[in-house]
Amino acid sequence: MARREGEWGAVSSDPPLGEVVEVPLDALSVEDSPRAAGVDLAYAQVLAETDAPLPPILVHRPTMRVIDGTHRLQAAKMKNAAVINAQFFDGDEQAAFILAVKSNIAHGLPLSLADRKSAACRILNVRPQWSDRAIAAVTGLSHKTVGKLRRRSSGEVPQSNAHVGRDGRVRALDPAQGRRRAHELITSNPSASVREIARGAGISLATAHDVRHRHRLGEAPSAARKPTPAKPRVRPVDAVDPSTTQGADDQAAVERLRSDPTIRYTESGRTLVRLLDGHLNDRDEWDQVARNIPEHRLELISELAKARAEDWRQFAELLQKRKR
Structure with missing residues (x-):
């Protein structure tokens, strides 16, 4: 077989x-x-x-x-x-x-950034109907990078009025249509989760959150809203070069480590993967956990979280020292 x-x-x-x-x-x-x-x-x-x-x-x-x-x-x-x-x-x-x-x-051994970009360009030519996120899932790039590559080669890549997502669902490129569909789903089933709404309407989780928020305020699903001023982004002097981590997906990165023989066949490597895997959670899950912590335990758990964050910061510094 x-x-x-x-x-x-x-x-x-x-x-x-x-x-x-x-x-x-x-x-x-x-x-x-x-x-x-x-x-x-x-x-x-x-x-x-x-x-x-x-x-x-x-x-x-x-x-x-x-x-x-x-x-x-x-x-x-x-x-x-x-x-x-x-x-x-x-x-x-x-x-x-x-x-x-x-x-x-x-x-x-992961592909280099140049190899992944080259592969994305080739896939854009043979699978132009695939969405940016679908191609990003295959190549290990961010969907924004794939979008830039698509726009850069738009004259060569055949265009489509719909995209196939990572889950194989065909989604219309008209964002207003997805928002209207999400609004209908929320109206018919107010208790539906954000994930269910996003899946049913073919939109992102962030868009589903926004539509549900508008629904609660009595606004149209795509009503114009006053933009929030963007905060300036300050890049630390010793920050990692973004080109080395562009499009990095945490879960995919851990899976690569889990499958790497140089990691999986050592006790320290398996321990590292377990530690990393235990800290990977969906942002919605973190929000839900935070909302449901009893008020009298907020301070204690906050301090524990800070301590664990400090442990990881020191661990990252050790790795950077070895790299230097």
Whole structure:
């Protein structure tokens, strides 16, 4: 059984896993990789020296090209292996490239910012109907960066009057339409959660929050409101260069760490992932927790939160010192 492309509309999900088989190393190709710099030999050497079994690589059956696992393939060559465990993907070459990009931001050695931008431009050409957020989910960029790339290449990229989101839902590009639909959902079901409203209307959580707020005030879903003056943003002198973290998604970053053999096969690495994972919560969840804390415990919990924040700040400083 092989991985199949399916519709590949729900870009947040992967094709189903198939049977793992042994494939001869000399039958495989590493062409058309989204990684412009090629294989990092030092990283491949780390994998070659790992005693634990590595996950199977992913191969495009029609071309025998490695979609995911070029470093694992190189590690196998370093160990003079004749075969490697693999799974097959039977989709077309465009879908194979998209899967390669998504796989290489999810684990192992992450793609560089330049590689991710290049991949986004290519996906914009072959999947112009996908939304900025959908392409961002595949490439590990922010949706704003994808939007800039789309506008920069708007003359070359075919335009569409609708976008396919990360969940595979087709959404109209008219924002007023989504707001009107959200207003109707709130009217018919006032107890609906913000997530339900956003999902049903095909809008973002922030927009759903705004529409519900307007509904409570008796305003139209898209009535003009007085803009709030923007606060000047002051960038600390020692802040991290945004280009190194552009589009970073916290949960995706932790998943990459969780899948990285150099992290997952050490006790300290697993401990780090558990600590990071425990602090990742949706902003709505934080707001809900804060609203429901008893008043007589607000001060105590506030102090505990500050203490944990200070622990993480000191940990970040240790990492920066090692980097320097």
